[in-house]
Amino acid sequence: MKRVLSGMQSSGFLTIGNYIGALRNYVKLQHLHECFFMVVDLHAVTVPQEPAALREQTESAAALYIASGIDPNKASVFLQSHVHAHAELGWLMTTLTHMGELERMTQFKDKSAGKDSVGAGLFTYPSLMAADILLYNADLIPVGDDQKQHLELTRDLAHRFNNRFGDYFTMPEPYMPEVGARIMSLDDASKKMSKSNPNPGSYIAMLDEPSVIRKKISRAVTDSGREVKYDPQNKPEVSNLISIYSHFADMSVAEIEAKYEGQGYGPFKKDLAEHLVAVLEPIQQRYREIRASGEIFDILKKGAEEAAEVANATLLEVKKRMGF
Ligand code: ADP
Ligand code: NA
Numbered sequence: 651m652k653r654v655l656s657g658m659q660s661s662g663f664l665t666i667g668n669y670i671g672a673l674r675n676y677v678k679l680q681h682l683h684e685c686f687f688m689v690v691d692l693h694a695v696t697v698p699q700e701p702a703a704l705r706e707q708t709e710s711a712a713a714l715y716i717a718s719g720i721d722p723n724k725a726s727v728f729l730q731s732h733v734h735a736h737a738e739l740g741w742l743m744t745t746l747t748h749m750g751e752l753e754r755m756t757q758f759k760d761k762s763a764g765k766d767s768v769g770a771g772l773f774t775y776p777s778l779m780a781a782d783i784l785l786y787n788a789d790l791i792p793v794g795d796d797q798k799q800h801l802e803l804t805r806d807l808a809h810r811f812n813n814r815f816g817d818y819f820t821m822p823e824p825y826m827p828e829v830g831a832r833i834m835s836l837d838d839a840s841k842k843m844s845k846s847n848p849n850p851g852s853y854i855a856m857l858d859e860p861s862v863i864r865k866k867i868s869r870a871v872t873d874s875g876r877e878v879k880y881d882p883q884n885k886p887e888v889s890n891l892i893s894i895y896s897h898f899a900d901m902s903v904a905e906i907e908a909k910y911e912g913q914g915y916g917p918f919k920k921d922l923a924e925h926l927v928a929v930l931e932p933i934q935q936r937y938r939e940i941r942a943s944g945e946i947f948d949i950l951k952k953g954a955e956e957a958a959e960v961a962n963a964t965l966l967e968v969k970k971r972m973g974f
Contacts (some may be wrong), residue, residue, distance in 0.1 A: 652683045655788035655824075657690040657730065660708035661697060662845030664683065665853040666926070669718070669832035672792025672896045675825060676833070677719040679792060684723035686786055686957055687715055692730045692778065696771040697761070713946050714856055717937035724949060728953030730782065735961035739781035739968060746810055747777045751803055757796065780804040784811075785961040787820040795831035797840055798824060815971040833894060836870040839886035857934060860927045867891075867923040878910035880920045891922060898925040 656676060658668050676687050689711045694704060706737050708729060709857055730736050752758065752773050762768040764804075771778075783791060791801055801824050808819035835841045835852040843853045854866055871887050881888040895906050909916045915925045940946055 652789040653720075653786055653820075654679050654685040654790045655688075655783055655786045655822075656681045656792045657688040657693075657782060658711055659694045659845075660689050660691050660704060660711050660936060661694040661699065662847075663707060663855045663857055664711055664714050665843055665845045665855055666894065666898075666930075667794065667843035667853065668845065669856055670827065670894070671796075671831060673715065673718050674897075675792040675827065676715070679790070679825070680725040683790065685787070686728070687720060687725050688728050688730045688733075688782070688953075688957070689715075690730045690779075690782065692740075693775060694956050696769060696775050698769075707717065709941075709946060710857070712950055713937055714933070714944065715938045716940050717933045718856075722949040722953065726953040726956040728950055728957045732950065732954035733785075733957045733961050735958065735965040736778065736782055739785055739961075739965050740778035742968060742972065743781045743784070743807055744774050744777040746807055747780075749804070751806070752776060755799060755803070757800070758816075759836055776800045776803050777807070780807045783822050784808055786957075787964065787966045788818055788822050790822065790825045791822050792825040794833075794842075795826060798826075811968075812908055815968075818967065818971065819866070825886070827897075834886065834890040836866060836890075837891050839871070854926060856930060857937065858930070860931065863926050863930070864939075866925040867919050867926070868960070870919070872915050872919075876914040878915065879907055880914070891919070895922045895925060898929050934940050 656672060658664060658672065664673070676685065689708050691704065694707070712729065714725060716722060720727060733909060739774070754922055755776055758773055758775070761772055779800050780803060793801065797974065801822065803819055807823055812819055823896060833843045835847065836854070837841050837852045841847075845853060845855070847853060851866055851869060856864055868965045870891060872891070873885055873887055875885070878892065879885060880889050880892045892903055892906055895901070896903055899906070
């Protein structure tokens, strides 16, 4: 049995990109391995968050984990901020990280582009992410393609620590879906879909109402052609919609292309919206029940206790090795 660790930022409400790239895999992995799934609220504040909004987004993400099928008796579900070892090992990892390594991170370049003031936490974010993973000596990290570079840095830091302080950390491996590791924005297929995009039309949130989903899909950018064909190079917008379709309808790209041959984008988009609604509506129903019951607070408390037991033991050993 391997150990699995992953998390989502509560910097907005979860999108179908988070669902396809990561959350769906969490649900699968909980049956096979020992799993720790957190909401990384300390990462969310690397860009400014309004306190009430942060609290709501964090609770919402945790409830969506459960609504999507994570069983809190199988996996530990918790908030990063509830387990203090994250911040402490995060600091120690920051001291092992080179400035040049952080400067090379494409997520930092993307998120800081065009801003005249950027918080230092946005820059050191990957060191905290390394701590998140290494605290649990996790083997498998279910992430989307956008986190690959951060995960490579985590491995470099684990190597660096092991070389200086003696072999201790496990080398984490990414676990990614084959198709859909990167779902793109609905308004611009050159950017990944993200919950922190200021334009809500750029993403489908997992909690979007059916009418909103239909509207967003009907307005999603395509091209001036009419062929439903998977060709990411020349038809990036349509290809992105096909890969979303493929995940939500559980159909292959070839099956989808054949189904809409000679029909143009209209019927394809209409069906895509219905497939999204069919998968998301029952999740939304469970979500409302979970929020109404208040059970999420007990789940998070138990999850944090389970996580802290592992994390505190790691932190203690790391500090001993480093000379504290
Ligand atoms: P966001 O950009 O939506 O704030 P996070 O940084 O919270 O995303 O990422 C949470 C998880 O979801 C990570 O594993 C990440 O790789 C995955 N993920 C985020 N956006 C996408 C996307 N557009 N396509 C596939 N996976 C994604
Ligand atoms: Na984000």
